[in-house]
Amino acid sequence: MTQWRSLAERMVREQIMARGVRSEAVLEAMRTVPRHFFVDEALRDSAWIDSPLPIGEDQTISQPYMVARMTELLGPARGETVLEIGTGSGYQAAVLCALGAKVTSLERIAFLAYRARERLDGLGFDVRVVWSDGSPESRPDGPFDGVIVTAAAPELEEWWSDVLAPGGRLVVPLSVMSGGQRLLLRRKAAGGEYEDTWHDYCRFVPLLKGRKGNGSGG
Numbered sequence: 001m002t003q004w005r006s007l008a009e010r011m012v013r014e015q016i017m018a019r020g021v022r023s024e025a026v027l028e029a030m031r032t033v034p035r036h037f038f039v040d041e042a043l044r045d046s047a048w049i050d051s052p053l054p055i056g057e058d059q060t061i062s063q064p065y066m067v068a069r070m071t072e073l074l075g076p077a078r079g080e081t082v083l084e085i086g087t088g089s090g091y092q093a094a095v096l097c098a099l100g101a102k103v104t105s106l107e108r109i110a111f112l113a114y115r116a117r118e119r120l121d122g123l124g125f126d127v128r129v130v131w132s133d134g135s136p137e138s139r140p141d142g143p144f145d146g147v148i149v150t151a152a153a154p155e156l157e158e159w160w161s162d163v164l165a166p167g168g169r170l171v172v173p174l175s176v177m178s179g180g181q182r183l184l185l186r187r188k189a190a191g192g193e194y195e196d197t198w199h200d201y202c203r204f205v206p207l208l209k210g211r212k213g214n215g216s217g218g
Contacts, residue, residue: 007048015050016068023072029098038091057109061089073185074171076101080145090116097125108133110213151207152181164188173204
């Protein structure tokens, strides 16, 4: 796919800017991360459409707009630390890394963790991928300037907020009474208080518990 940069530019213009994402840093990251390398070769021609795509293990790579929107809400500055819950293909982590964030990403499925680590390393994205479902024995301590959850959460897990540094932000697609999910942005004040705001409605695969696989290579 030799013309991917023009496809990426069109994706940004027609799918992301057209729907209101304005952060120039986020738009540039979406232009420069080669999304087609984060899907199976058979799906590479579809990599730039505004749709989630399967990546195996009943998981998906999120649609480009949703990746951009969640990243804009998180607002990571260069050098900030970000924890991602749900590595999946590694695409969201790559976008965060392209913004200069120091990314640790947790993935409960060993095969996906191993494949994402190989892919990110091969493309030059310095992301720490950990085989973990976020349980206490396998989660990092923090603190983190940002936490981003890339699967549908039935409720807020207390530890996501606990590992936020003062001034930190949490972005999560949270299940709502009306069905589906809605993006929640939580900001942690210097004194430990939280400010929550609601944003786009969305639909993600469910956040599940329990590590899957034997961890070999992952």
